[in-house]
Amino acid sequence: MSERIFNFSAGPAVLPVPVLEQARAEMLSLPGVGMSVMEISHRSKTFDEIHRGAESGLRELLGIPDEGYRVLFLQGGASLQFSMIPLNLLPAGASADYIVTGSWGKKAVKEAKRQAAVNVAADMADSRYSRVPDQGELKLDAGAAYVHLTSNETIEGVEWKEEPETAGVPLISDASSNICSRPLDVSKYALIYAGAQKNLGPSGLTLVILREDLLGRVPEGLHTMLDYRTHVQNDSLYNTPNTWGIYILNLVCRWLKERGGLEGMARENESKAQLLYGAIDATDFFRGHAAPEARSLMNVTFRLPSEELEKKFTAEATAAGLDGLKGHRSVGGIRASIYNAFPREGVEALVSFMREFESKNG
Numbered sequence: 572m573s574e575r576i577f578n579f580s581a582g583p584a585v586l587p588v589p590v591l592e593q594a595r596a597e598m599l600s601l602p603g604v605g606m607s608v609m610e611i612s613h614r615s616k617t618f619d620e621i622h623r624g625a626e627s628g629l630r631e632l633l634g635i636p637d638e639g640y641r642v643l644f645l646q647g648g649a650s651l652q653f654s655m656i657p658l659n660l661l662p663a664g665a666s667a668d669y670i671v672t673g674s675w676g677k678k679a680v681k682e683a684k685r686q687a688a689v690n691v692a693a694d695m696a697d698s699r700y701s702r703v704p705d706q707g708e709l710k711l712d713a714g715a716a717y718v719h720l721t722s723n724e725t726i727e728g729v730e731w732k733e734e735p736e737t738a739g740v741p742l743i744s745d746a747s748s749n750i751c752s753r754p755l756d757v758s759k760y761a762l763i764y765a766g767a768q769k770n771l772g773p774s775g776l777t778l779v780i781l782r783e784d785l786l787g788r789v790p791e792g793l794h795t796m797l798d799y800r801t802h803v804q805n806d807s808l809y810n811t812p813n814t815w816g817i818y819i820l821n822l823v824c825r826w827l828k829e830r831g832g833l834e835g836m837a838r839e840n841e842s843k844a845q846l847l848y849g850a851i852d853a854t855d856f857f858r859g860h861a862a863p864e865a866r867s868l869m870n871v872t873f874r875l876p877s878e879e880l881e882k883k884f885t886a887e888a889t890a891a892g893l894d895g896l897k898g899h900r901s902v903g904g905i906r907a908s909i910y911n912a913f914p915r916e917g918v919e920a921l922v923s924f925m926r927e928f929e930s931k932n933g
């Protein structure tokens with residue numbers, strides 16, 4: 572099979588076709604190099620240019636301030652950041668605020684608790700993780716080391732539309748599943764991290780954007796690889812980074828710029844999500860999980876009248892070339908992940924499939 576199908580996977584997820592085509596063209600030899608990116612030193616001039624390109628691409632797209640912020644390409648996934656953040660930034664005896672809007676936020680709390688006190692400033696469990704808290708619902712601690720949130724909960728499909736006010740306490744965001752899906756005011760954050768495999772590239776690469784002044788808080792004695800200062804001082808080259816991942820990320824950044832940058836992406840993402848939520852709202856047969864004001868533009872979660880129908884829906888969708896629609900095992904239902912690279916035609920195909928499925932089974 573050489574035809575591409577519509578890939579609604581939550582991650583690793585669909586990549587832009589022009590990026591895959593360029594990677595294919597350069598698989599045996601980068602132009603003028605005679606070797607692929609996977610076969611050259613991470614300290615070579617060729618890789619250095621790719622690395623610089625990826626960093627400057629992200630800086631330009633996200634408007635990362637030139638001064639005061641560092642861009643790191645690490646490994647261990649967003650999951651390792653659940654540990655590195657408290658290890659580096661939450662001293663014993665201090666406390667951090669965590670806002671829990673879904674499954675990933677819960678995992679972040681679990682690791683932070685090993686290090687020091689965690690104040691859960693809000694946990695949206697009562698809403699079955701269908702919304703984000705209002706400012707008034709947050710029990711923030713003015714003395715917290717930082718406030719941690721998950722900007723888009725990939726499993727529940729719940730997204731923050733605006734940052735909470737933290738009164739000067741450093742704000743940290745797990746942006747794994749909505750990074751680069753829309754413009755972001757990086758200057759509001761002390762640290763932003765994201766596993767690459769949703770919106771930026773392949774798995775095995777983790778982006779960390781951090782404000783340099785945070786490094787002053789890192790305690791002495793951390794293991795070298797777990798200390799942010801190691802990666803800052805060595806420009807993410809203390810050990811061998813995921814060179815392939817950085818190469819693909821560089822191509823994705825170029826593709827994003829050609830599509831009108833993050834403003835262009837935001838318009839496309841809004842319009843794709845509107846189309847799908849519109850189809851969900853058009854009938855009682857489908858029920859959206861997230862509260863309308865917290866609906867994710869990246870992961871659209873919904874239910875059908877019964878689990879049996881949901882099973883049938885995903886099976887028939889897969890057969891029709893709409894892959895990866897089964898909701899996460901923890902929440903069930905249907906999840907359509909429609910990241911930056913997911914084509915609008917795929918959303919249109921899903922919407923007509925939904926209409927047809929309802930008319931046969933409703």
Ligand SMILES: *Cc1c(COP(=O)(O)O)cnc(C)c1O
Pocket residue numbers: 582647648649650651675721723724725745746747748766767769
């Ligand atoms: C996928 C995901 C993670 C986990 O990422 P890994 O790279 O697998 O560790 C964490 N947080 C969010 C929001 C995610 O979507």
